[in-house]
Amino acid sequence: MPAGPAERPAEGLIDLHTHSTVSDGTQSPRELVRAGVEAGLAVMAITDHDSTAGWAEAFDTARGTGLTVLPGMELSTQLDYASVHVLGYLIDPENPALLAEAEHTREERLHRAESMVARIAKDYDLNWDDVLAQTAPGATVGRPHIADALVAKGFVPDRSAAFGSILHWRGGYYRPHRAPEPTVGIRLIAEAGGVPVIAHPGARGPEQLFAGDRVRALVDAGLMGVEVNHRDNPPEARELWTRRAAEYDLVITGSSDYHGAGKPNVLGENSTAPEQYARIIELGTGSEPFVG
Structure with a gap:
């Protein structure tokens, strides 16, 4: 390059x-x-x-x-x-x-995100399309994009709040990759x-x-x-x-x-x-x- x-x-x-x-x-x-x-x-x-x-x-x-x-x-x-x-x-x-x-890590991040969204969806009105709507084309979906979806749906005021609550590893929805x-x-x-x-x-x-x-x-x-x-x-x-x-x-x-x-x-x-x-x-x- x-x-x-x-x-x-x-x-x-x-x-x-x-x-x-x-x-x-x-x-x-x-x-x-x-x-x-x-x-x-x-x-x-x-x-x-x-x-x-x-x-x-x-x-x-x-x-x-x-x-x-x-x-x-x-x-x-x-x-x-x-x-x-x-x-x-x-x-x-x-x-x-x-x-x-x-590439392997990006794939792991994607699978982890899908798993977390499935768990969150049991308690919040959130689906995978909501997350994709917050993701730029070509970007690997990760927790920040889930946070943006939670903000867009009004469940939290900003990313920091999402990571401090729903997406926190103690929140019950977290999955490692x-x-x-x-x-x-x-x-x-x-x-x-x-x-x-x-x-x-x-x-x-x-x-x-x-x-x-x-x-x-x-x-x-x-x-x-x-x-x-x-x-x-x-x-x-x-x-x-x-x-x-x-x-x-x-x-x-x-x-x-x-x-x-x-x-x-x-x-x-x-x-x-x-x-x-x-x-x-x-x-x-x-x-x-x-x-x-």
């Missing part, structure tokens, strides 16, 4: 975690890039769940704007029945092993020439899933970075992961995890330091940033 030269970004915010309608954002890749330009970003990473399908449209829209688009993906993994998301920057979008795993362990996902990203970064590791508390030797196992598998500055990481988690990043020489990123109207997150609310971004560019070999 054609891309511009990997130059150092101009002065401005570097936001390395955003989503479009290819996964669970509410803006198309074109609209997402335009929003990044309006927000004054220097660099925006497009990191849809288990998909690179939005890259081409994002690159095309960025052309001539001065915005650099960093190609990426947020790969779903699972540890102790909990979701662990691994951001993969500068991956080869045609790597067979990574493509196969991402199969995904690889984080070490497997990290290896797949690294072998595809990408830079694997654990997303918002403190969202479940500063330790929780990543206590003891587990961090060393992630590093041994090829982990290269950690998303420290994220609204879901409380201060104590940021302090802990900053120390761990120093201990293991990991890249530290900061991001919004922007989903458009799907979440309250705002573009650029957290950003990545230019020197950390430069490390990602040096480490990634599977693709190149597109310089608009």
Whole structure:
């Protein structure tokens, strides 16, 4: 896929975690890039769940704007029945092993969504067509689309309320989906020439899933970075992961995890330091940033 030269970004915010309608954002890749330009970003990473399908449209829209688009993906993994998301920057979008795993995970997400909707329908006036009506063509249906359907039907006021009640894992309707362990996902990203970064590791508390030797196992598998500055990481988690990043020489990123109207997150609310971004560019070999 054609891309511009990997130059150092101009002065401005570097936001390395955003989503479009290819996964669970509410803006198309074109609209997402335009929003990044309006927000004054220097660099925006497009990191849809288990998909690179939005890259081409994002690159095309960025052309001539001065915005650099960093190609990426947020790969779903699972540890102790909990979701662990691994951001993969500068991956080869045609790597067979990574493509196969991402496709398998998308299929699992779809089956999980169908199962959850069937269970919810026993107690709420909701059906599969209601969910599809909230899903962009080509996107894999997931819990955010179920949440949007619940909002549209008036059962909850917004996505956050849906995830805090009906779609919460304690709500009685939740179903897990199969995904690889984080070490497997990290290896797949690294072998595809990408830079694997654990997303918002403190969202479940500063330790929780990543206590003891587990961090060393992630590093041994090829982990290269950690998303420290994220609204879901409380201060104590940021302090802990900053120390761990120093201990293991990991890249530290900061991001919004922007989903458009799907979440309250705002573009650029957290950003990545230019020197950390430069490390990602040096480490990634599977693709190149597109310089608009």
